[in-house]
Amino acid sequence: xxxxxxxxxxxxxxxxxxxxxxxxxxxxxxxxxxxxxxxxxxxxxxxxxxxxxxxxxxxxxxxxxxxxxxxxxxxxxxxxxxxxxxxxxxxxxxxxxxxxxxxxxxxxxxxxxxxxxxxxxxx
Amino acid sequence: xxxxxxxxxxxxxxxxxxxxxxxxxxxxxxxxxxxxxxxxxxxxxxxxxxxxxxxxxxxxxxxxxxxxxxxxxxxxxxxxxxxxxxxxxxxxxxxxxxxxxxxxxxxxxxxxxxxxxxxxxxxxxxxxxxxxxxxxxxxxxxxxxxxxxxxxxxxxxxxxxxxxxxxxxxxxxxxxxxxxxxxxxxxxxxxxxxxxxxxxxxxxxxxxxxxxxxxxxxxxxxxxxxxxxxxxxxxxxxxxxxxxxxxxxxxxxxxxxxxxxxxxxxxxxxxxxxxxx
Amino acid sequence: xxxxxxxxxxxxxxxxxxxxxxxxxxxxxxxxxxxxxxxxxxxxxxxxxxxxxxxxxxxxxxxxxxxxxxxxxxxxxxxxxxxxxxxxxxxxxxxxxxxxxxxxxxxxxxxxxxxxxxxxxxxxxxxxxxxxxxxxxxxxxxxxxxxxxxxxxxxxxxxxxxxxxxxxxxxxxxxxxxxxxxxxxxxxxxxxxxxxxxxxxxxxxxxxxxxxxxxxxxxxxxxxxxxxxxxxx
Numbered sequence: 009x010x011x012x013x014x015x016x017x018x019x020x021x022x023x024x025x026x027x028x029x030x031x032x033x034x035x036x037x038x039x040x041x042x043x044x045x046x047x048x049x050x051x052x053x054x055x056x057x058x059x060x061x062x063x064x065x066x067x068x069x070x071x072x073x074x075x076x077x078x079x080x081x082x083x084x085x086x087x088x089x090x091x092x093x094x095x096x097x098x099x100x101x102x103x104x105x106x107x108x109x110x111x112x113x114x115x116x117x118x119x120x121x122x123x124x125x126x127x128x129x130x131x
Numbered sequence: 132x133x134x135x136x137x138x139x140x141x142x143x144x145x146x147x148x149x150x151x152x153x154x155x156x157x158x159x160x161x162x163x164x165x166x167x168x169x170x171x172x173x174x175x176x177x178x179x180x181x182x183x184x185x186x187x188x189x190x191x192x193x194x195x196x197x198x199x200x201x202x203x204x205x206x207x208x209x210x211x212x213x214x215x216x217x218x219x220x221x222x223x224x225x226x227x228x229x230x231x232x233x234x235x236x237x238x239x240x241x242x243x244x245x246x247x248x249x250x251x252x253x254x255x256x257x258x259x260x261x262x263x264x265x266x267x268x269x270x271x272x273x274x275x276x277x278x279x280x281x282x283x284x285x286x287x288x289x290x291x292x293x294x295x296x297x298x299x300x301x302x303x304x305x306x307x308x309x310x311x312x313x314x315x316x317x318x319x320x321x322x323x324x325x326x327x328x329x330x331x332x333x334x335x336x337x338x339x340x341x342x343x344x345x346x347x348x349x350x351x352x353x354x355x356x357x358x359x360x361x362x363x364x365x366x367x368x369x370x371x372x373x374x375x376x377x378x379x380x381x382x383x384x385x386x387x388x389x390x391x392x393x394x395x396x397x398x399x400x401x402x403x404x405x406x407x408x
Numbered sequence: 409x410x411x412x413x414x415x416x417x418x419x420x421x422x423x424x425x426x427x428x429x430x431x432x433x434x435x436x437x438x439x440x441x442x443x444x445x446x447x448x449x450x451x452x453x454x455x456x457x458x459x460x461x462x463x464x465x466x467x468x469x470x471x472x473x474x475x476x477x478x479x480x481x482x483x484x485x486x487x488x489x490x491x492x493x494x495x496x497x498x499x500x501x502x503x504x505x506x507x508x509x510x511x512x513x514x515x516x517x518x519x520x521x522x523x524x525x526x527x528x529x530x531x532x533x534x535x536x537x538x539x540x541x542x543x544x545x546x547x548x549x550x551x552x553x554x555x556x557x558x559x560x561x562x563x564x565x566x567x568x569x570x571x572x573x574x575x576x577x578x579x580x581x582x583x584x585x586x587x588x589x590x591x592x593x594x595x596x597x598x599x600x601x602x603x604x605x606x607x608x609x610x611x612x613x614x615x616x617x618x619x620x621x622x623x624x625x626x627x628x629x630x631x632x633x634x635x636x637x638x639x640x641x
Contacts, residue, residue, distance in 0.1 A: 139509075225511070
């Protein structure tokens with residue numbers, strides 16, 4: 009997945025979000041070794057200090073951890089990834105609900121619309 | 132760092148001078164061969180007539196070209212590579228302004244001297260025959276005679292001063308041109324015009340100063356010789372030569388003082404008032 | 409090593425009667441990529457030229473890693489001017505050799521490697537290179553030095569998007585925690601992502617010096633968006 013950035017938020021927080029998704033979606037494998045900060049910064053086209061800051065935040069959250077000499081690794085804790093996955097999903101749903109409500113749908117209407125859309129997709 | 136600057140200065144200028152020298156020497160040699168075999172006198176129709184006009188004019192053009200090229204290089208290497216866009220590189224190199232100015236001046240001086248030597252060689256190639264050998268022998272004899280009469284040291288001093296006057300004369304002209312170009316670059320729009328204006332101005336001022344010196348110091352009404360020309364015996368050859376040497380030395384001192392003034396003003400302008408395009 | 413790679417105190421400059429820099433005070437830390445952002449004619453190039461020693465400030469004091477402007481500061485500044493300064497008659501290898509000769513911190517190997525990756529032949533004369541390739545050669549020369557302060561004046565002005573990406577990538581990959589890079593430009597959205605800090609300069613005055621993420625956090629907009637707001641006509 010390519011890196012894209014929106015204008016209204018700090019870049020480091022967007023990096024954190026996008027890396028979380030890479031880990032959840034297994035684009036970055038469980039326990040896998042991360043590229044160096046410089047390489048990641050180059051890939052994302054961002055400042056190395058910003059990338060460093062994003063990784064430091066992920067490290068605080070426990071999603072990645074560094075070994076003294078061999079670099080940074082994705083966590084091997086599947087439960088933690090599962091937790092993050094649920095949290096991200098909850099965020100997305102909340103955002104979805106929010107925008108639907110702004111369109112004037114009630115919660116039950118949203119459920120109906122949602123079911124309709126899913127059943128159409130599966131046909 | 133000066134030697135590194137010189138290396139690049141010679142690299143940049145040699146691609147102009149070396150071909151010019153080659154043309155001069157080759158044209159000289161061909162002309163000599165033609166003359167030697169009386170080629171121009173033989174009736175070989177149009178061909179010899181064409182060659183007979185081309186080679187000498189080529190030779191003449193090459194001689195003129197070398198001196199023009201020397202002057203153009205003197206001006207352009209300073210104007211383009213320091214005051215033009217190349218200046219953005221030159222003035223951010225870890226060297227000081229004096230080194231930049233000197234590298235240009237030393238290179239142009241070396242080429243000017245070499246141009247004269249090559250010109251001399253061409254002349255020698257052209258006129259070399261028994262008469263010329265006799266002429267050189269006579270000249271050497273004359274110098275020897277002069278040394279005996281006037282003292283070898285005086286004659287040697289005379290030659291040294293002549294050579295130094297030539298060399299410092301070139302440096303003087305070089306630094307004067309550099310100063311004019313540096314003054315010219317202060318202007319944003321009319322660099323060339325201002326440089327020419329500075330050249331005219333400096334020469335006008337100088338000429339008046341020299342005139343003033345000549346009329347007030349050298350030739351007063353009573354024709355009192357200046358201090359440094361006093362006490363020479365103007366009746367003897369030794370005395371006259373010594374007086375001439377003293378006179379040239381005075382001239383040399385003036386030339387050197389002038390060029391130092393040009394140099395330091397140029398250095399000041401380029402260090403403090405640089406105004407690149 | 410000094411804490412700040414660049415310190416400007418009360419720097420002012422006039423061209424005739426026009427004040428182009430007014431009492432500039434600036435401190436740049438090491439290991440940062442900094443945008444010097446301002447409209448055309450705001451004083452960006454003048455400030456960069458003064459730090460380089462191409463112009464002399466009328467007032468104020470400038471220290472580059474603690475050194476006054478002079479030979480010592482020139483040794484540790486790597487400067488990319490907003491125009492090409494290459495002599496046409498030179499071959500690529502001549503100018504590489506020249507940098508190698510004059511700058512102790514120049515890595516010939518790095519330059520040759522970067523040239524090779526761009527398929528620029530070292531035997532080519534600079535005269536024969538396209539404008540874009542000339543600019544890239546210059547960038548390669550500048551980035552192949554292990555300098556402490558890189559001053560890049562409008563490095564992405566008038567280049568195509570591919571060249572712009574190449575330039576920004578080169579800057580990121582050459583990141584060094586002891587050195588700082590100053591990028592002067594008015595094309596903010598193009599460089600924003602690679603910047604740590606933004607300096608806004610207008611009419612010869614510094615109006616803002618802040619971290620890019622702080623600006624985004626505070627004003628909920630990109631630096632470019634904030635810039636447009638500040639400099640609205």
